[in-house]
Each structure stands twice: as structure tokens, then as C-alpha cells.
Amino acid sequence: MxxxxxxxxxxxxxxxxxxxxxxxxxxxxxxxxxxxxxxxxxxxxxxxxxNTQFCSFTIDGSTDFTGDDLENIYIRTVHSGRVEDTFLHIGCAESGSSKNIHEHVKEVFAKLHITDEMQSKLVGFTADGAANMQGHKTGLATLLKAEWPHLVATHCLAHRLELAFKDAVKLTNINMYENSMTLLIGLYYLYHKSPKQKKALQRAFVMMDFKASIMPTRIGWTRWLPHLDRSLSAFVKGYRVLVYQLQTSSHDNAKAEGFAKLATDGFLILYLLQLKAVVSMLMRLSKYLQKQEVSLADAYSRVAVTMKGLVTLKSGKMSTDTLNDLVAINLEAPSLAQFNPDDAIMEWMTSSTGRRLGYSRKRKVPEDESQVTDMTAPGPSTSDEGEATSDMVSDKEDLQDCSDDEMNEEVVYHMLKSFD
Structure with a gap:
């Protein structure tokens, strides 16, 4: 203002x-x-x-509305075991070179009369991975280490996560990823720059009994992963309405026709669902790494938990038929508040996999009576019917539903759970 x-x-x-x-x-x-x-x-x-014994500082660039490059400097201190990040200064260096940024930092220290304090207490430095910051020969970290040989230079964890995600995408299916980004970015600009298309989409949400309009959101802002996760969530939640409106507008709008073809591509939809599951986990990690009080030890533990979760996403198998059923339910079924389960229950009860009313799984009685802790508690029946173990179905056999087509069941499960 x-x-x-x-x-x-x-x-x-x-x-x-x-x-x-x-x-x-x-x-x-x-x-x-x-x-x-x-x-x-x-x-x-x-x-x-x-009042602190040691400190470090973080520096990152930004741009104002005039296009000038600004350098943000934050100081990290510790008081009674509590880590605090405090804003110190924002201003323009003469240029974006490491030499001029180094001179700018020293001028800020001198202006605030903290040169002596920084000389004796500075132990750490954090920035992104740009060459002018982390370069081994002439980067800002190298220039600072010439004055503070003990300085520990750290590559910003949130920036490293973004770079790791982009590298991982390049090693998988880059064409599918680019098509996904084309669809998400194109939908945002289609409805953001065209009031006519935006109003048509809002009317479609009302017609299909949605409580609120779920408009496509923009990706690629400063916090890239959280914005990508929000864009994917908006696309999946409003999928039925988006496809309907795009197909309706495709008769007189070439862009809408192209986006409608992408949005109805089954392989692309499956890729987006898998991408949503992965990005959701990385988004939570990214937000955690951006907290002020997080330390390297905390970050290491959180990264390890996230890696374990990503490995879990790869551990399941799923038949093509089951995958098709889950995707159909997620994309085409009405919302939970509007869903009537009566027909589905009747279909299940009359199918070959359904169970009769009153059915309960029978469990074996331990042969060693010492294993039974409470003989008066109700337990499994020992009648002749209970002894017919051939009719029993183990949990493992009952849940097995696999084929040669490998697909991640955990991905779709977590995705469906997050979209409720």
C-alpha cells in the first residue's frame, strides 16, 4: 500500500x-x-x-514490481535452546554477482553496527544453490569462508527438495509430466483470462449440485510443491464438472477441445493420480522444512520418514480391474453426502464375493490352554461347524487381488482418502 x-x-x-x-x-x-x-x-x-553465543544468516533474492533485484537477509540465533529466525535487512546490491553481494552483506553489518559481533559469532550461512551463492571458486560461500574459515555453508533444504523432485521427474516419464503441466497450466489460464469460460464453469458446478465452485489454481509460485499439490487437488475434485464444461465448449473453442482430449486421456489421469500421492507427501515435507524452528537434525528425521513413505507407495500390487474400479469411483461417483449405498450393498450381497447376513469369521481355539488369558470371556465356537477349518479364509488370501500388471495400491488409497 x-x-x-x-x-x-x-x-x-x-x-x-x-x-x-x-x-x-x-x-x-x-x-x-x-x-x-x-x-x-x-x-x-x-x-x-x-546475547547469543553463535549465529548464522540466510540470504535469498527477490524482485520488486519495478524489476529490481533485492537481497533478503535473515539472522538465526539460539536463546535457551530456542531457535529464532529474525529479519535483518532487505536491499539492492550493485549487481547479482557474488562479489557485489558480499560487499552488500558487509555494508549491512557495518550499517547496523554488528560487524564485531558477526566477526566473532558467525558460524553458518544458508542460501539456494545458485552459482553466485554456492559456487566453489567465486561463490558467496567461498568469499565468506575466506574471512570465516570455520563457516558451515548449507544449501537451502527447501530449494534442494524442489531440485530433487524435478530431477526425479526427468528420470521417469518426462513426456507425461509435461502433458500434465500443460493441462493444469492451460486450465488455469483458460478460466482466469476468460470471464465467459469462468462463468460457464461456475454454472456447471451449480447444475451438478456442488456446494462451491472448485476453480483451477495456478502452479509455479514461490512455494512450488504446495502450489502444485493444490492445483492437482482442485483438478481431481472438480474433474467431472471440468470435463463436462470443456466438452460443451469444445464446439466453438479450440483450446477447450484440446484440454478436453487431455483431460479424458486415461493414461494421463492415472499419472496425475500417482503424481498427487507423491506430491502430497513432498508438500508436507516442504512446509516442514520451511518452519523457523527446524534444525538439521529435525530435517534429517523428517526426510527419512518421507523416504520411507515413498517406498511404501511402491510396495503394493493391484490388478487392472481393481485400479479401474477405484479410478471410476473417485472421478465419476457423487460426493459422499449425495451417495446412496443401497444399490452397491445389494450388488455386493448378490455377487459371488458377497457374504451372507450374520456371517462372522471363525477363529481357531489355541491348542495350549495356557495361551487363553480369560476362560470366561466369549471366544470362538468349538462346535463341529467351528472345526471345519476348510471353510475358513485367511486374511492374506481374502485380500489378495494381484495380476501381472503392477500398480501402486497405496497410491490410490491415500489419494482417495485425501480427496474425501
């Missing part, structure tokens, strides 16, 4: 009955107020730095 709106805000506050006075109601006054507040806040930051 521009400082020039301050005078208008004062007028609105007066209309509410607040006495704001007659002086200091222009943009120059609010600029001086802001400077005073910032000075007080910076004093608190400097005091934190003086």
Missing part, C-alpha cells in the same frame, strides 16, 4: 469517531513514523545478536 493513502485512511478513521489530529497526515509523516518503528525493531534484533 502506498504511503499516499495514509491521508485517506485518516479521513476514514475520523468518520468512525477517532481523533487523529490535524498534523502529520501526509505521506512524509507516515514515512518518518515507519522509520522510527523500524529503528526500534532493529535494536531488538541487534540485542538478540549480542
Amino acid at each position: 502506498s504511503f499516499r493513502t495514509y491521508s485517506t485512511i485518516c479521513v476514514l478513521e475520523e468518520a468512525k469517531g477517532l481523533d487523529v489530529g490535524v498534523n502529520y497526515r501526509n505521506d512524509k509523516a507516515v514515512a518518518s513514523f515507519t522509520k522510527a518503528f523500524a529503528t526500534v525493531v532493529q535494536r531488538t534484533t541487534v540485542e538478540k545478536l549480542k
